[in-house]
Amino acid sequence: MYGQVLPNQNGAPLRLVVPWKYGFKSIKSIVRIELTSTQPPTTWNLAASNEYGFYANVNPTVQHPRWSQASERRLPSSLFNGNRKIPTRMYNGYEEVASLYTGMNLRLNY
């Protein structure tokens, strides 16, 4: 990582890094990789399949069924400063991963 060899406690020899998603999703130590022919269900997808798809990327240009995703609030906030209206960035600002989704209709694959 960052050009250096990963020390063992950082999940060497192999870990997953998905910086445009919540930190806990960057799993520290891969113990098994399973290849399947069908798309597996995911947390958000299971919670509300009509609102959250497999990829669960927050897309500022595609509205969630009940609310706009164009802006976000950063937490922690304080009582009188709600950190309102920070424009949501595509892939949380990690434009370099856009290539992973090329050709996908992001309205259908959300």
Place this chain on the structure above:
Amino acid sequence: MKSIVFAVCSIPLLVLGWDVANEIRLPGSAFGPDPAEAVVDLLGTWTIRFLLITLSISSFARTFKRPEMGSFRRTVGLWTFAYACLHFLGYFTLLAEYSFSAWLEDFSERTYITGGMVALMLLIPLAITSTRNWQRRLGPRWRSLHALIYPAALAGLLHILWAAKASLLDVSIYGFTLALLFAERIVVRIRRRQGKGVVNG
């Protein structure tokens, strides 16, 4: 007695005030990582609770044959309106950060805000005409006007449902309670039409 009811209705607000004071004194100590949301949410929670309590007063008065309880309905009803106003003001100051354009954006982009505004609008004429003076002026039409509490309650429930992100437990409990309160009223009307209860024997 009415002053006791009044005082009891103020308790959630007093507790909130205490927590707000502690939050100001020591930021992050009273409401968790999102204090603005927590405060607005709490005010909203007490709005729907007091609304349901208001509706249940008539049900209790009828069921336990204590018409004098009805006098508390206005006190609790106006407290419901007070919490609703504070809930909106909390949203406008803490979340919309005093921005009318932000409020307008939310109103058009977030369906739950639309529902919430409708519910609040429906409560306003009820609060204004809550006095005995207005009851006299409107006569029988007062009852018809105050039937607006039912669409207001439904709009409130939709507001909560549409805003729900994780758990539907709360809105289900409120919805179930409202259904019971509706059911009581329907039963009363049916029995009234039948000539309330056949004479014993």
